[in-house]
Amino acid sequence: MSFDREKLSGFLDGELSSEETREIELALESDPTLAAELEQLMAADSFAKQEFEEMLSEPVPLGLAAAVRNAPIEPSAPMASNTNRVQLRNRQAPWWSAVAAALALVIGSAGGYFTGLNTQPQIIAAAPGWLTDIADYHRVYSAQGRHLVEVDASESDHIETWLTNTVGADVVIPDLESHGLNFRGGRLLVAAGKPVAQMMYTDAAGQVVALCLIANPEPDDVFRSRQIGGFDMVTWGGGDANFVLVSDRGRDDLEAVARTAASSV
Amino acid sequence: MYQSLSDQYVARADCAVLSVRVSMPGAAAKAWGGEREKTLSDDLKKELIVLLPRLRRFARTLTRSASDADDLVQDACLKAIVGSEKWDHTQPLDRWVFRIMRNHWIGETRKTKVRLGEGHVPAEEANELVQHQTPEDALRGSQLHSQIEQLPTDLAVLLLAVSVEGYTYAEAAEVFDIPLGTVMSRIHRARKTLAAQLKQDAGAMQ
Numbered sequence: 001m002s003f004d005r006e007k008l009s010g011f012l013d014g015e016l017s018s019e020e021t022r023e024i025e026l027a028l029e030s031d032p033t034l035a036a037e038l039e040q041l042m043a044a045d046s047f048a049k050q051e052f053e054e055m056l057s058e059p060v061p062l063g064l065a066a067a068v069r070n071a072p073i074e075p076s077a078p079m080a081s082n083t084n085r086v087q088l089r090n091r092q093a094p095w096w097s098a099v100a101a102a103l104a105l106v107i108g109s110a111g112g113y114f115t116g117l118n119t120q121p122q123i124i125a126a127a128p129g130w131l132t133d134i135a136d137y138h139r140v141y142s143a144q145g146r147h148l149v150e151v152d153a154s155e156s157d158h159i160e161t162w163l164t165n166t167v168g169a170d171v172v173i174p175d176l177e178s179h180g181l182n183f184r185g186g187r188l189l190v191a192a193g194k195p196v197a198q199m200m201y202t203d204a205a206g207q208v209v210a211l212c213l214i215a216n217p218e219p220d221d222v223f224r225s226r227q228i229g230g231f232d233m234v235t236w237g238g239g240d241a242n243f244v245l246v247s248d249r250g251r252d253d254l255e256a257v258a259r260t261a262a263s264s265v
Numbered sequence: 266m267y268q269s270l271s272d273q274y275v276a277r278a279d280c281a282v283l284s285v286r287v288s289m290p291g292a293a294a295k296a297w298g299g300e301r302e303k304t305l306s307d308d309l310k311k312e313l314i315v316l317l318p319r320l321r322r323f324a325r326t327l328t329r330s331a332s333d334a335d336d337l338v339q340d341a342c343l344k345a346i347v348g349s350e351k352w353d354h355t356q357p358l359d360r361w362v363f364r365i366m367r368n369h370w371i372g373e374t375r376k377t378k379v380r381l382g383e384g385h386v387p388a389e390e391a392n393e394l395v396q397h398q399t400p401e402d403a404l405r406g407s408q409l410h411s412q413i414e415q416l417p418t419d420l421a422v423l424l425l426a427v428s429v430e431g432y433t434y435a436e437a438a439e440v441f442d443i444p445l446g447t448v449m450s451r452i453h454r455a456r457k458t459l460a461a462q463l464k465q466d467a468g469a470m471q
Contacts, residue, residue: 009453013427015434041453044460045428051413052429055322064321064335065314068342073306073349136314143315230311 003027008038012045057147062190065136069229131244133191134212135229137198138246141187142208149185149200159186163197169215169241171197174264179257181209209247209254211261216242223262225255234258238265309349312358313342319430323363326422327370329414337373341366363426364440412462420455427452 003023010016011024028035141148151159156173163171166188173183181201189196191214199211219237226233227249234245234255243265245258313320317338324334324341344365345352352361413421419441426432426440427448434448443451 006449006453009456010434010449013434013452015449040460040464041456044456044463045424047463048413048424048455048459049429052322052326052425055325056318058318058321060317060321061335064339065317067339068310068313068317068346071310071343071346073346139311139314140317144318147318 005037008034008041012038012041053146056144057150059150059187059189060140062133062136065140066133069136130192130194130196130214130242131226131228131233131235134189134196134198134210134233134244134246135231137189137191138208138210138231139229141198141200142210142248148202148208150187152185153183155185156183159199162186163188167195167197167213167215167241169197169213170239170265171199171213172265173199174211174261176201176209176257176260179253179260180204181257207248207251209245209251209257211243211245213241213243213265215240223255223258236262238262306346306349309346309352309358313345313362316359316362319359320362320366323422323425323430324366324370326413326425327367327418329418337366337370341369344369359430360432360436360440367422367441412459412466415462416455416458420451420458423448423451424455424459 003020007016007020007024011021016024028038151162153159160171160173163186173186176183180203182203184200184202186200187198189198189212191212194214196212196214201209201211203209216237217240219240219242220235221237223234223236226235230249231246232249232251232254234257236243236258243258243262245254245261247254251257320338320341321334324337325331328334328337341362345358345362352358413424416424423437423441426437427434432440434445434452437448437452438445441448
């Protein structure tokens with residue numbers, strides 16, 4: 001059959017005219033070699049899709065999200081955007097970035113890699129820095145659908161052990177089904193320079209509610225509702241950790257969910 | 266090579282961190298005035314943050330390096346925020362930012378080449394010149410998978426746009442600034458090359 005083989009790709013992508021499509025369909029029926037060629041193209045395509053899909057699960061450096069959030073809305077210098085770039089790379093690394101890097105090595109695809117603020121340790125330590133970071137993460141990950149979590153809920157035991165060991169505080173996955181929330185899995189994040197355990201839940205409508213905890217020898221002693229970065233949060237402390245429950249705005253049961261979570265962790 | 270470019274910004278970047286943190290509290294930002302403008306750009310920023318995983322994937326495919334990719338994503342986002350009035354709202358944000366990234370990357374690689382005394386090169390070749398893995402990339406284990414990695418950049422990034430992002434040939438032609446006919450021939454070449462690679466790998470395993 002005499003047509004340009006490139007049209008097989010056009011055929012796959014639905015980019016041919018109906019006449020050309022018909023021509024290819026006829027050729028495929030009568031020519032097994034051509035059909036085999038099309039199959040190879042389709043196999044290559046689905047391989048590529050899978051490989052590219054996996055790239056979406058990789059952790060986004062939190063410094064990047066922070067740089068976008070904090071970007072000036074007007075150019076600050078004649079050199080335009082480059083002058084505004086916040087350093088993402090690790091030059092004079094503070095101790096915790098070494099910890100983050102080591103975790104990345106040990107765990108494989110560990111959580112976010114945060115070097116954007118490495119020259120301002122006193123700012124990093126200031127509250128509620130980690131909550132701002134959590135809001136950024138929530139924005140990134142709650143929109144991810146299939147890539148919501150790093151480790152799936154089916155490995156709950158592993159999640160608890162892994163996050164407990166990494167975060168340095170007891171991680172227990174609370175059962176929140178009485179609030180219509182199903183546990184979907186966990187992630188390891190790095191917020192304000194410290195490892196953070198994140199447990200993800202979704203409701204029937206697919207809305208994401210995340211419970212995060214960060215080790216702290218002097219945890220908060222009260223429940224507080226806050227709005228940070230466009231999200232609702234409830235924070236509290238217990239044991240050796242501070243907790244935050246985060247969701248989109250407008251969930252009226254967030255504090256009730258937080259109290260259930262607090263009573264079971 | 267790109268890294269050396271960004272080295273120039275280290276000192277300024279440190280200042281940027283400071284000023285950014287200082288200006289962050291809402292009350293201070295409001296003092297800038299232009300409340301409506303601020304709201305619009307806040308919305309844009311939120312949308313950009315949601316897009317980050319996909320922007321990084323695109324940038325990684327284009328630059329072949331995780332750290333260059335993150336710099337590129339950041340630069341492109343800053344450009345988008347500063348130039349938000351240029352965004353045609355009938356077009357999806359991702360396509361606009363992909364286009365910014367692609368143009369910015371070509372500009373950066375061309376500048377690097379000129380600085381190295383290699384003169385101007387056709388834009389189509391430029392993005393294949395800078396392919397390296399920094400130690401940080403190695404540490405983060407963040408190289409593209411090998412088969413995709415072995416595709417020429419122009420093919421890989423087009424495959425991403427069409428097969429994965431679901432762009433039509435016309436949309437891809439616009440993002441990459443290439444003729445419509447070139448899209449089909451490149452996408453076909455990408456699949457053929459990948460198919461041959463997979464066949465070879467399968468053969469090697471037997």
